[in-house]
Amino acid sequence: MAAELDFSPPEVPEPTFMENMLRYGLFFGAIFQLICVLAIILPISKSHKTDSDNFESKSSEVVKKPKVAAPQLSKKPKKETKKKR
Numbered sequence: 414m415a416a417e418l419d420f421s422p423p424e425v426p427e428p429t430f431m432e433n434m435l436r437y438g439l440f441f442g443a444i445f446q447l448i449c450v451l452a453i454i455l456p457i458s459k460s461h462k463t464d465s466d467n468f469e470s471k472s473s474e475v476v477k478k479p480k481v482a483a484p485q486l487s488k489k490p491k492k493e494t495k496k497k498r
Contacts, residue, residue, distance in 0.1 A: 428436070
């Protein structure tokens with residue numbers, strides 16, 4: 414019975430060029446996502462904070478113009494018509 418079982422590894426074809434491109438593209442995409450997440454989590458350097466503080470003070474100095482309300486159109490009540498049966 415042991416002679417009947419074949420424990421040799423299955424034959425797997427070599428990956429094609431496109432399969433390799435897909436594999437490495439997904440690999441580098443995952444690394445890029447990890448770098449982006451770490452950039453959000455890790456604290457920002459002091460030099461960048463001073464730049465952002467200057468930007469916030471400039472934006473708070475800008476005076477916003479009040480919005481003018483749009484003129485209301487005169488709305489006429491719709492006449493209800495009864496359907497004839």
